[in-house]
Amino acid sequence: MLKNIDPRLSPELLMNLAEMGHGDEIVIADGNFPGASVNPNCLRYDTSGVPNLLEAVLSVLPLDPYSDWQYGLMETVGDDPTPPIWSEYKDLVEAAYPGATVKQIERFEFYERARQAFAVVVTGETALYANIILKKGVVTP
Template structure:
């Protein structure tokens, strides 16, 4: 058993496959995901796990060089990304960009527009 870090085997495997500039998404439980994009579904019940807890756990594991959010994204979500350059786009454009994501992590969040596309960086 791992001592720390991500415990979900599907999420750990998806993160391990990321390369520089690959994108992945942390999403609320209602975001429509294209059928051909893998989903790591962590949702248990409404609110669990939270978007913020999931995002923080992933930021501890992945080098993120940029993020894309909708202009309607709540401020508390933006606050979790203080060191990450953020691009803001229309929510419909964000949904269109899901087609390029390596995978989506579905949380239990019911906060409207709690979705972020993260671009993987490198630690060197």
């Protein structure tokens, strides 16, 4: 056991977060996301929703202040409404990184970014459009 590490973070996820470098991206996805087919480094968190895991990840992962955006959301398609879960994400990210900027990412561009991401974490989240990309920054003194 380790001290001061959120127990929601598994050893496998902690290893992935630690191995990421500046500018690398990680996707935390809902249960509908095709994680295993878009990225060979797909971790499963079926017993957690995205907000729960996002809060834990943000407790250890610095976001990139030098990027135009620190987190990205998959755009809705057609007349689909704005997902209520996005306001939860905004609140969680803002609490950890005040002033963080969001980027809306078109669906197929989001899949392409997921292919290039360091890892994809698929959760048991049932909300639609509940996928988020985090861009890793650096730890500063």
